[in-house]
Amino acid sequence: MPNLAPVHAGLLRETVPGERRVVLTPEDVGSLLTRLTISFERGCGTAAGYEDEAYIAAGAQPANRETIARDCNLLVSIRKPLDVRGFAGSPTLIFLGSPLDASEPVTRSLLLDLARLEGIADAGSMDVATRQATICGYAAVLEGARKLGIGHPMLVMDGSQARPVKMAALGAGAAAMQAIATAKRLGALTYLFGFTDDERERAELLGAKFVTMDPALRHSRAFTGDALIAASRKQLAGQLREMQLIVSSTGSAAGTAPILIDDASLPLLTTGTVIIDLEAAAGGNCAMTKPDEIVARNGIRILGTTTLASIDAQQSSRLFSEGVRRLLERVTTPDGRLRIDGRDLLTRHLIGERFVGESAAS
Incomplete structure (x- = not known):
């Protein structure tokens, strides 16, 4: 033009x-x-x-x-x-x-x-989507800790004993990795549910335990077909029982997030579990998610906030602004x-x- x-x-x-x-x-x-x-x-x-x-x-x-x-x-x-x-x-x-x-x-x-x-090689600071996702992963864990009623370190008092929170990340992008890193620093036991060797390597570098999903379901970002989605839900339902904090950020190239925690899976989770659904804007990874609302079902709370990056608005804006400035200088x-x-x-x-x-x- x-x-x-x-x-x-x-x-x-x-x-x-x-x-x-x-x-x-x-x-x-x-x-x-x-x-x-x-x-x-x-x-x-x-x-x-x-x-x-x-x-x-x-x-x-x-x-x-x-x-x-x-x-x-x-x-x-x-x-x-x-x-x-x-x-x-x-x-x-x-x-x-x-x-x-x-x-x-x-x-x-x-x-x-x-x-x-997002994720484009050589974009550098112009990839503001990845930078803001990293901020969301960090903020999600802090918000989850507040909802659980705990602070630093992430410990739950059980009678006379203190035990670490178990935190699970669903997804393998910047938000999930930052959520793992943040929760780990706060004392949680961290888990990443994934499919590929690359995801395993990144999770283990952060000190998280990698939970391998069924090798037949290795295309974690595709999620095509009802059978694939159903199989993922069934496997996750059993694996997530012991988690107190779940940060979910599994997107889809199609734009609509896959449902990984459905109505049948929710009652299997531990009472008091908090789910931070970072895919709320795309429909959510949890069937009950509603954008910018907190939904409570069976003692489980599902947070669908779409403005987590605004919690520390000054820092988020500074990183966003740097990317936009460099973009404007380029175009x-x-x-x-x-x-x-x-x-x-x-x-x-x-x-x-x-x-x-x-x-x-x-």
């Missing part, structure tokens, strides 16, 4: 309930102003500890949402804006996509979804024009297939 006019970026205030992060910090705004004009919506960083005065001092221009929607040709936010059709023209949008996003409206806007960079020229190169592999991942041919021809 042809290069656009000089970029005027708009920094939006988040509107999703519970979302306290901000997409760019004043420090990174200051770095970008050598090549871009940036306006910010008043109050965009307040919940993350960044006041309007800091953005003004960095050189950004305060504006209301209506002015940003009218004047800016590039919009950045943590979550995808809910009111895309309210923006003038066809602005480029940079955001971290979520299964909770509304269906994409008919628009000529260029959508740069940061979720598409803009030194004189501040948008440069989308469809021949660049990382850019192809970022924009998807919709604009690749057009941008490569520019």
Whole structure:
């Protein structure tokens, strides 16, 4: 696609309930102003500890949402804006996509979804999805400890004896590995339920016990077919009986998370068990999960929070902002024009297939 006019970026205030992060910090705004004009919506960083005065001092221009929607040709936010059709023209949008996003409206806007960079080699700090997942894994264990009524170390008092909590991770991504590392440091006995030798190696490096699932079910990220899902549930139901804390983060390429703990499995868990379902936005790994709610069944509590990364909003925002800054430096020229190169592999991942041919021809 042809290069656009000089970029005027708009920094939006988040509107999703519970979302306290901000997409760019004043420090990174200051770095970008050598090549871009940036306006910010008043109050965009307040919940993350960044006041309007800091953005003004960095050189950004305060504006209301209506002015940003009218004047800016590039919009950045943590979550995808809910009111895309309210923006003038066809602005480029940079955001971290979520299964909770509304269906994409008919628009000529260029959508740069940061979720598409997750796990991509050479993305570095631009892979904000992996960085935020790591934060969620850490926060999940701390939240689980609070719900269990324990602190540091993760011990449960049983009469006159103190015994460590047993924590299980379902999944093998950044969130699961960080959850294991955090729980281990807090004194828990940690377990990873997985399929591959690579997962075993990573779990054991963190000091977790690796529980091998049926070798016939080795495609842990595929979960295709009712028989495969049912077999996984049956095996897990028996293995999870002794766990007090379960952090679940098993996704699917199809977008909808596989149900690993169903209605029949739940009563088999120990009373008092806490499940932190990090796939709540994608439907959940537990059949009872509801986004941003706590569901209690048979003495089991299932947390479906989708804003765990906002618990430490300042640190999360700093890491997010670094990735967005580096991305903007990659897709803009030194004189501040948008440069989308469809021949660049990382850019192809970022924009998807919709604009690749057009941008490569520019």
